[in-house]
Amino acid sequence: MKLNKWTVGLAALGVVSLASAVKAEEGGNALGTALSSTTFSGYVDTSMHWNAGTASNHRSSDRPVGFNAPYKFNSDKSDGFNLNVVQLTIAKPLDENEWAAGYHVDLWFGPDANTLGTASVFHTSTHEADTDDSDFNGSSDFAIRQAYVALRMPIGNGIDWKIGVFDSIIGYESVASPNNPNYTRSYGHSIEPQTHTGVLASYRINDNVSLSAGVANTTGPHINARSFGEDERAESSKTYMASLALTAPDDWGFLAGSTLYGGVVNGFNDNEVGPDFGVTTTSWYAGATLATPVTGLRFGASFDYLRLRDTSRGENITTKGESTWSAAGYASYQATEKLSLHLRGEYLRDRAGAFGFLHDDGSVSEKADVFALTATAQYDL
Numbered sequence: 456m457k458l459n460k461w462t463v464g465l466a467a468l469g470v471v472s473l474a475s476a477v478k479a480e481e482g483g484n485a486l487g488t489a490l491s492s493t494t495f496s497g498y499v500d501t502s503m504h505w506n507a508g509t510a511s512n513h514r515s516s517d518r519p520v521g522f523n524a525p526y527k528f529n530s531d532k533s534d535g536f537n538l539n540v541v542q543l544t545i546a547k548p549l550d551e552n553e554w555a556a557g558y559h560v561d562l563w564f565g566p567d568a569n570t571l572g573t574a575s576v577f578h579t580s581t582h583e584a585d586t587d588d589s590d591f592n593g594s595s596d597f598a599i600r601q602a603y604v605a606l607r608m609p610i611g612n613g614i615d616w617k618i619g620v621f622d623s624i625i626g627y628e629s630v631a632s633p634n635n636p637n638y639t640r641s642y643g644h645s646i647e648p649q650t651h652t653g654v655l656a657s658y659r660i661n662d663n664v665s666l667s668a669g670v671a672n673t674t675g676p677h678i679n680a681r682s683f684g685e686d687e688r689a690e691s692s693k694t695y696m697a698s699l700a701l702t703a704p705d706d707w708g709f710l711a712g713s714t715l716y717g718g719v720v721n722g723f724n725d726n727e728v729g730p731d732f733g734v735t736t737t738s739w740y741a742g743a744t745l746a747t748p749v750t751g752l753r754f755g756a757s758f759d760y761l762r763l764r765d766t767s768r769g770e771n772i773t774t775k776g777e778s779t780w781s782a783a784g785y786a787s788y789q790a791t792e793k794l795s796l797h798l799r800g801e802y803l804r805d806r807a808g809a810f811g812f813l814h815d816d817g818s819v820s821e822k823a824d825v826f827a828l829t830a831t832a833q834y835d836l
Contacts, residue, residue, distance in 0.1 A: 493547045500632055502536075503537070504536075543561075547559075573620065600622070603618055604616075636797040648676075652673075652678050740758070753787050784801070794833070801829075803827070806822050
């Protein structure tokens with residue numbers, strides 16, 4: 456083994472022994488080998504957002520002309536330049552072995568990290584029922600989006616496991632904005648669960664059928680939160696989820712590769728923080744992507760249904776037993792190698808007060824019907 460001159464010099468002075476130096480060198484090589492399969496990646500998400508009119512979310516007005524639609528991650532960004540989020544990904548993907556192990560970590564830095572709201576229950580010492588949700592999340596500008604151990608078991612075609620914190624299994628759009636066809640998220644995405652702490656198993660029956668099922672602590676994003684506690688539920692009270700994906704086979708002509716997806720997440724949101732929690736929710740989702748005979752043109756559709764079934768503290772939820780649902784249609788066209796055009800039309804029927812739209816007099820509406828149209832032109836530099 457070749458030792459560097461500094462190690463030899465320290466050994467001559469008696470500062471270190473050659474035996475310990477050899478062990479250190481061997482350990483360093485082992486560490487290098489272990490890290491050789493680890494990948495580092497990430498992105499920086501910024502925006503320039505301008506609203507027509509003289510009023511905005513940042514100015515008081517009887518008629519806020521610059522009002523931002525209450526999409527997820529869309530608030531407080533009008534009329535200016537924004538750093539949205541910085542994502543750093545550290546991962547060791549599963550290899551091709553029958554038994555395989557790896558890990559995946561997505562770290563978020565920036566304002567959107569606060570909106571994601573994965574801060575653990577130990578992020579603050581204040582857990583009383585009257586705690587405001589914004590106080591709980593704080594303003595640390597940091598969140599763990601995902602952090603899970605990945606495992607593969609050679610049962611059938613192979614079962615892939617995620618154990619830890621992972622993205623929700625339902626939804627047409629992604630938490631990560633670069634994966635979405637439009638600049639803003641949809642109303643449907645905004646009422647879906649975002650992340651869970653639990654265990655998820657995925658199994659591919661064949662090239663055309665795959666399914667997932669899992670168990671998590673809560674439907675809410677807070678890491679290590681529980682659905683029992685003040686509500687005195689049993690420790691076995693958990694969140695359950697399942698999904699099914701169907702892919703059109705290659706012999707279906709231009710429809711090959713089209714997908715149909717359905718999923719459900721049911722459970723109790725954590726009641727250890729804030730008045731906005733303590734409600735049992737069921738989230739149903741159905742979505743599809745459709746290939747067309749026109750090169751570069753694809754269509755999509757999604758349906759989200761959120762049901763608030765009961766509460767642990769009825770005085771905090773004024774819309775007990777109500778529901779909110781959203782339907783959306785998508786169209787994407789790859790005009791050139793770098794230019795793509797995207798369109799989304801959606802309808803929201805909010806009867807659970809999920810968004811809290813404002814009337815002109817400043818009062819909050821518990822019920823709303825909204826039509827929205829979003830167009831995006833994307834140019835890949």
